[in-house]
């Protein structure tokens with residue numbers, strides 16, 4: 001339910017490029033409070049796809065896909081439009097069901113194997129518990145349009161994590177401070193620019209205290225001048241937290257900055273993978289070269 005009509009106020013450069021303030025970083029190292037406390041640290045699980053198959057009717061989107069993201073690693077998925085990158089993230093969010101294979105988050109699977117070694121759907125409670133570890137930021141923000149900014153951040157923690165209202169509000173304010181929107185807590189999404197909405201969406205995802213953060217083309221719905229602020233914020237979050245991150249983006253410079261490793265994905269499988277400098281500088285596979293050329297030309 002993305003808000004459709006955003007009424008951009010003219011944001012100041014500071015508003016759109018808050019990053020994580022230097023002062024806060026200093027405070028974080030010394031005493032670990034303020035915005036520091038807002039970012040998750042430690043015990044992030046890894047992710048593993050094991051022979052994962054996903055079909056939409058006759059369209060086989062994932063073909064026995066195998067890949068892993070190590071705990072605390074930041075991986076970017078690149079690949080042609082329609083190749084299945086968003087589907088990978090949606091499977092991790094349990095927004096889609098897989099057709100075969102296993103998805104692991106840490107030492108636990110989203111689906112169980114029965115005694116005969118067959119994959120069976122987990123019960124709802126298990127899925128719910130697994131799902132709590134994973135947060136996602138969407139291209140279209142997906143904020144609750146009828147709730148103000150503060151409530152967008154507190155609703156999930158109170159209802160799903162059973163946090164007390166005071167605790168949720170304190171955490172939400174820490175996060176709004178971190179994303180540079182403390183003065184907007186009473187605003188509704190439609191009163192914010194796209195960049196501001198996306199920063200609220202990032203704060204909302206973090207309010208759920210995920211250990212794995214999924215980013216799905218988070219700047220592609222933004223006007224060009226608003227992209228940098230959101231990317232800077234995410235770079236800071238990547239640098240300052242121990243989250244395991246899986247990011248889908250068409251912005252190659254952002255992918256270079258944010259990830260330890262890039263996976264080139266096409267036709268349901270990983271074509272090649274490596275550190276960003278290698279994949280963008282010396283891609284080994286023709287399909288990667290073609291894709292990167294097409295992106296540069298667009």
Ligand SMILES: Nc1ncnc2c1ncn2[C@@H]1O[C@H](COP(=O)(O)OP(=O)(O)OP(=O)(O)O)[C@@H](O)[C@H]1O
Pocket residue numbers: 056059061079080081082083084085086087088
């Ligand atoms: N709910 C659905 N029902 C039917 N087909 C779907 C559904 N969701 C995705 N698909 C199809 O699955 C394929 C992969 O889609 P997906 O959105 O994962 O690709 P993508 O790589 O993220 O693309 P883009 O870069 O354009 O966002 C596409 O062919 C798409 O049409």
